[in-house]
Amino acid sequence: MDQVSVAVVGAGIAGLTCARELARAEARVTVFERSRGLGGRLGTRRQGNFAFDHGAQFVTARSRPFVKYVEIAGRAGVVLPWRPRILEDDRAWDAPIEEWHVGAPGMSALVRPLARGLDVMMGVGVNELLQGQRGWEVQTDSGRAPRTFDAVAVAVPAPQALALLGPHGRTFRHIADVRMAPCWAAMVTFDAPVDVGAEVRRWTTGALSWAACDSSKPGRPVGPQAWTLHASVPWSREHLEADSQEVARLLLHEFGRSTGTPLPAPSHLAAHRWRHAYAEQALGLPCLVDEEIAAGACGDWCIAPRVEAAYESGRTLAHSLLSTVGLASPALLR
Ligand SMILES: Cc1cc2nc3c(=O)[nH]c(=O)nc-3n(C[C@H](O)[C@H](O)[C@H](O)COP(=O)(O)OP(=O)(O)OC[C@H]3O[C@@H](n4cnc5c(N)ncnc54)[C@H](O)[C@@H]3O)c2cc1C
Structure with a gap:
């Protein structure tokens, strides 16, 4: 079987945790991050x-x-x-x-162990996700990503997640309640x-x-x-x-x-x-997944406005997507 490929949008702690768990289960993961640094709201500004x-x-x-x-x-x-x-x-x-x-030396360093070895496209914002014949197509601000993906995980703040996933079914309309x-x-x-x-x-x-x-x-x-x-x-x-x-x-x-x-x-x-x-006002669920279309959303806004909640949400989404695409979940990080 070909390696399962997943696009993760957002390199905050939720997205990187999700990507890391997917990669540990042998999925081929590409992370798209709009800004030039990792960590999102776990941010460090140099001066x-x-x-x-x-x-x-x-x-x-x-x-x-x-x-x-x-x-x-x-x-x-x-x-x-x-x-x-x-x-x-x-x-x-x-x-x-x-x-x-x-x-x-700054809060953003906290995500470094998660990002190690991952394929992260920095400075690449995702504008649209499209369901094509051969899988998910990712439209970025520098053009269409060259590959299609078997699954997508969106790990950006709720309003941006709604813009990307809202057009793809009823599951994601709940994001509007956040x-x-x-x-x-x-x-x-x-x-x-x-x-x-x-x-x-x-x-x-x-x-x-x-x-x-x-x-x-x-x-x-x-x-x-x-x-x-x-x-x-x-x-x-x-x-x-x-x-x-x-x-x-x-x-x-x-x-x-x-x-x-x-x-x-x-x-x-x-x-x-x-x-x-x-x-x-959080969603009140650890993450959102639509198994039929192999797409999901995660982030602190699912659970609570805390870094630990974002980590938990990213981890839960990875495990849900893994069962959707037929891969076994890895054991707890050691
Ligand atoms: C001022 C402030 C203080 C806080 N204080 C604390 C605290 O002391 N303790 C605590 O536990 N929590 C605190 N939090 C909350 C904590 O920062 C968040 O809960 C957590 O960092 C959220 O992580 P996330 O991965 O869900 O989202 P984010 O960190 O927002 O990550 C989302 C990422 O997606 C990227 N992105 C967005 N749109 C796109 C797109 N279209 N394409 C590609 N990339 C995109 C963003 O650039 C970002 O890197 C604070 C937050 C703020 C803002």
């Missing part, structure tokens, strides 16, 4: 000699498969524990209650360190929801003190189409005001908009 984790800040591991994966990534030296002091509104903790893990919320992130460095009472500040109301000192994370290069600030969902919604420089200035001002700290002039200041940051 000079420093890098910001402007998306996911840390991961927790509760399920056995993800605990195993974090151990593997730890052995590979790309995951380290992070125990910051935390101030949430007016309550203080010397360290997180649960174990927090971070990628090293609601995703935006988040503006500001990235700032100070030449002279600032002290805001803790390495992590959290707020339950107001413009900011989170501020973390990236420099306090383990495995970071020595350099100016770097902070990532996340705006709350209501604030991000209200300023969704605002200019990014203006957003960066507003969030920095809010950081000084909310912490009661006079801040020095920043040596770097920028903002990034995550249009589809978190699933406010």
Whole structure:
């Protein structure tokens, strides 16, 4: 029998986990990723000699498969524990209650062990999936992919997944029930360190929801003190189409005001908009699969807005697709 071929759209943790599991079962996998980096919202933005984790800040591991994966990534030296002091509104903790893990030297490194050896087409966005006579055809922004595929796995945020899979049957119309919320992130460095009472500040109301000192994370290069600030969902919604420089200035001002700290002039200041940051209303299923057409969708939005949920969703989709195309599932990663 010819090797089963699968196209995976998206190289975030869900897509890479799905691709890895499929490849371990001897499928021939091609991953298409629109951006130039791996990890998606597990993102790291480089700036000079420093890098910001402007998306996911840390991961927790509760399920056995993800605990195993974090151990593997730890052995590979790309995951380290992070125990910051935390101030949430007016309550203080010397360290997180649960174990927090971070990628090293940046959050995006966390997906590296998954991507090793995979065929990943970077900088190639998928615009359309077509069911042809000989299988799935993939229309990318640089033309039609030269091969057809026996199955497709779509691992992108819900609105984009709906655009790709919505035309292919009723199963995928459920994606329209998922609601995703935006988040503006500001990235700032100070030449002279600032002290805001803790390495992590959290707020339950107001413009900011989170501020973390990236420099306090383990495995970071020595350099100016770097902070990532996340705006709350209501604030991000209200300023969704605002200019990014203006957003960066507003969030920095809010950081000084909310912490009661006079801040020095920043040596770097920028903002990034995550249009589809978190699933406010998740699907409530681990993934979506249409066995008849050998297509599926996965991502955090299926379960919950967490890295571990995205991992679990990608893994579940791989195993569902494997049974659809008649391949045995591999054992748990060792
Ligand atoms: C600001 C912020 C803070 C967060 N903080 C945390 C946290 O502290 N802890 C935690 O556990 N989780 C956190 N999360 C959530 C976490 O980042 C996500 O749950 C997880 O990374 C989602 O992974 P994913 O693979 O499902 O999707 P994504 O990471 O979004 O991956 C999708 C990938 O698909 C690509 N793509 C999209 N469309 C196409 C296309 N048409 N063709 C090809 N490629 C495409 C994208 O470029 C991207 O790389 C945070 C998220 C944000 C935004």
